[in-house]
């Protein structure tokens with residue numbers, strides 16, 4: 001969404017402004033009456049803006065921040081409109097600094113903003129007071145430790161809108177197929193770039209199927225004929241691999257080995273009969289894997305028994321896809337926000353059951369690199385399947401090591417009342433660097449019957 005702002009100059013109508021992204025230099029500090037906090041950082045929707053320090057301005061009783069990187073992080077761009085003598089926040093211009101210390105009022109959508117938003121130009125960088133700027137940007141600000149955080153209301157709304165998708169993945173609700181005349185179940189997976197929020201107010205630049213990460217669950221019966229159209233709206237080629245299933249070689253989704261990569265703007269139809277045993281599988285991109293899988297291009301694929309074959313054996317059936325996002329770390333390095341069904345604690349979906357009920361959890365590790373040691377407090381569980389293949393191993397346990405690409409189905413009877421943790425025991429997967437609990441943690445709430 002592009003919003004247009006204008007900043008007009010009172011004192012320097014002829015001046016051209018450089019709205020730079022480089023760090024604020026402190027040479028004008030004395031004349032501006034500002035002090036630089038040596039440790040303050042700036043984050044927009046959870047993403048740290050490198051090289052930017054908010055500056056405390058005593059006269060405004062507010063931090064001031066550079067306009068351009070804040071606007072850019074919210075999807076807006078900044079430029080200089082010479083004709084109007086105004087800054088228009090929708091195009092990147094190539095302006096030149098001529099005045100280093102003017103105070104500028106701001107026009108938003110052509111209307112004068114409250115005086116308290118007055119921007120200062122410091123070393124060619126247009127700075128604005130944080131709180132009124134946030135208000136004008138439809139955002140909130142908060143100090144979290146040493147970080148000044150901007151969180152846009154649009155991002156918060158997006159988080160709420162994602163809840164349905166998370167709940168469906170967690171509850172194993174599959175994408176609704178179109179049923180062709182011959183009974184074939186037809187699905188469409190559209191790969192595209194989309195924001196996704198592992199935490200409320202923390203936005204990942206995700207690569208998604210159908211706008212969500214994880215992608216929608218595909219849930220079919222053994223013996224079904226499926227036709228899955230992959231539409232590639234990504235900026236680069238992609239493919240889909242049906243991980244763990246026996247499919248015709250040409251449908252296996254490996255670029256340049258079983259099929260040409262599906263180019264940006266193109267589509268490809270995967271057509272196969274579901275032959276693998278009923279159980280828990282996954283699908284994922286198999287192109288530019290660290291980027292594409294690491295950014296969200298994966299989903300659960302659940303095969304149920306054929307019609308008439310077996311009633312559900314458990315009172316509850318949940319799915320957790322274990323992965324993570326790189327919010328402030330480079331793609332390909334260790335993730336810094338681990339997720340269950342695309343959400344980091346405390347936003348992970350909880351298991352809520354009654355005492356005595358039986359619970360099946362389908363655990364899918366689609367992390368690019370990390371092993372997870374999932375540990376249940378208060379009760380033991382049993383592995384009932386691995387990689388979709390049933391197991392009748394009676395061994396009880398409370399911790400299960402799950403490597404990337406593995407799926408395990410576990411089951412237990414919820415016989416202990418209370419709120420119990422279910423979490424990874426690689427402990428850096430369960431906390432943020434500041435010590436708060438986050439990542440691969442969910443709660444199992446066992447209520448009295």
Ligand SMILES: [Cu+2]
Pocket residue numbers: 370371372373424425426429440
């Ligand atoms: Cu882990």
